[in-house]
Amino acid sequence: QVQLQESGPGLVKPSETLSLTCTVSGGSVSGFYWSWIRQPPGKGPEWIGYIHYSGNTNYNPSLKSRVTISVDTSKNQFSLKLSSVTAADTAVYYCARGDGYSYVWGQGTLVTVSS
């Protein structure tokens, strides 16, 4: 079955860019939509955006000016970049399959923004 694994730095300095990658195993990125979702400590999830394997994207307007989601079909991966981070961006970041509800999720990775 399809499995997702997030990877990237667990600590990012304020004003820098957060970069995460989601590796898809047991299946292909082709043919599907792929999402990033984050969850601040003790709070509910927040949808960041999604990308179609063709490259079409849709972002949360609250983050749109700082977010870039990309896909690399040759590596079976998709990625998240969030620029100009602040402490408010500290959260567990999840990758997931789908553009609506998500049945397949990664385990999540905690990213802390701190100097």
Added chain:
Amino acid sequence: EIVLTQSPGTLSLSPGERATLSCRASQSVSSSYLAWYQQKPGQAPRLLIYGASSRATGIPDRFSGSGSGTDFTLTISRLEPEDFAVYYCQQYDSSPRTFGQGTKVEIK
């Protein structure tokens, strides 16, 4: 943006009891594009229900979803020990996708 409000914030029940969780949307969610998730500490959310009332693969039939428009309900017919967790609703009718703030089902 569709705001989802879940109630109650916390539900204190005993194993074997029935749990009824509410999710109210700030505007109509067309085509019942509403999902429910269960989340346990340190784990990713687990999809329970999509399309307001369709159970995801492998979800026991004690979980059921209902509702339409702006009012949706998740019912757990008889709580098992493993059901004590936080539950979130999510709409995927419009962008941005949004989640409720969650209902914690705790052991009484």
